[in-house]
Amino acid sequence: MGIKKLFISQIWKFWPKSKEYNLADGGGLALRVKINGSKIWVFNYSRPYTKKRANISFGTFPDVGLAAARKCRNAALELLTGDIDPKVHRDQQANYNAEAHTNTFKLVATKWFTVKSTKVSPDYGDDIWRSFKLHLFADLGNIPIHKLKAGNAIKVLEPIAAKGSLETVKRLCQRLNEVMTYAVNTGLLDANPLAGISKAFQAPQKNHMPTLAPERLPELMKTLTAASIKITTRCLIEWQLHTMVRPSEAAAAEWAEIDFEAAQWVIPQEKMKVSVRHIVPLSTQAVALLKDIQPLTGNKQYVFANNQGKNKTGHISRETPGAILRRMGYAGIQTFHGLRTTASTLLHEQGYNSDMIERQLSHSVGGAVKAAYCHAEYLPQRVQMLQDWSNHLDGLKYGADVMPLFKQAWQANQLKQEIIYILVLLWCLYSR
Secondary structure: OOOOOOOHHHHOOOOOOOOOEEEEEEOOEEEEEOOOOOEEEEEEEEOOOOOOEEEEEEEEEOOOOHHHHHHHHHHHHHHHHOOOOHHHHHHHHHHHHHHHHHOEHHHHHHHHHHHHOOOOOHHHHHHHHHHHHHHHHHHHOOOEHHHOOHHHHHHHHHHHHHOOOHHHHHHHHHHHHHHHHHHHHOOOOOOOOOOOHHHHOOOOOOOOOOOOOHHHHHHHHHHHHHOOOOHHHHHHHHHHHHHOOOHHHHHOOEHHHEEOOOOEEEEOHHHOOOOOOEEEEOOHHHHHHHHHHHHHHOOOOEOOEOOOOOOOOOEOOOOHHHHHHHHHHHOOOOOOOHHHHHHHHHHHHOOOOHHHHHHHOOOOOOOHHHHHHHOOOOHHHHHHHHHHHHHHHHHHHHOOOOHHHHHHHHHHHHHHHHHHHHHHHHHHHHHO
């Protein structure tokens, strides 16, 4: 005769006795009535492999009803068919859930940023972390990473988009996805639930940075020469013009990176946007500029050291030259970063090799063959190009018109550059 199953109406009528007793429901499930009157659901089973008998509790009645207890028993029996111990499985799940709730978005983002910061420049890293603290951590920081859904993120980003800051929204979507991808790659998530959140917002319109027309460069040079600004700020603006680097790279130049003997500035890869070391040839004018400022900052870490405010051990903010340009009347006409575009435009107009200009701007040059050619960094050619460029800037500064004079010299040298390129191309094809 089989075990008689329990009924809810019966369970309420079972009272405690002098000893605890079990009321079986079948399949290993029983209701244990304790001396104090409490009633506990107990599942008795043989452990996989060892076959030792064991009990696991499913909770107390009436908090856990009869139907719920039977559902737990069926789930345990299913685990046992796969040789999984229900008690061990429950403990593992409890540990996993506890760990999952400690892995908040802020904690995972912090771990991701520890890795990310080694691949970007310090200034860019500061910008990333500032955006998380400003826009994300207040609302999303304490949410366990496994509970963070697209709706949570979109709700936080919508007010930013409503203000028209679509570029900020775009960057935040990218950074959120990088954190979630890190969580997937480290085993915290099975999939990234934020993969499509950027589709919930308008794409920002591309607005190129205001750049001065090349014919107005003489005016800028003369205005800069006459402007009443600090010598370190004036030198920083001229330094970027002569070297064609990014604002963050120019502002963070260190004396230890300057090789006066070789007339080179070697920017380490951790400071570069593209995470590749960049060698900048220094014209005679660039070297002279360094020697002009050396008595002021030569005993400090940074060439353009900040001597005011709280950050006296740091360098001038990359934003300072832009503010100076705006005060000089170039708001909406010329940005500090746009000086690179001005230089690039003029050099292209004068017939300089495009790949060489791109290398000086530390842009990647596409194609495997071109990459092999670029491995040489075009250093000899860039030395001459930057010297010509500095000569031109000096001419504009003092009222001369230099650019047309060196255009002919460059064109005479153009054939030599093309022959070198063809030889390298042939060598790359042959070596395959």
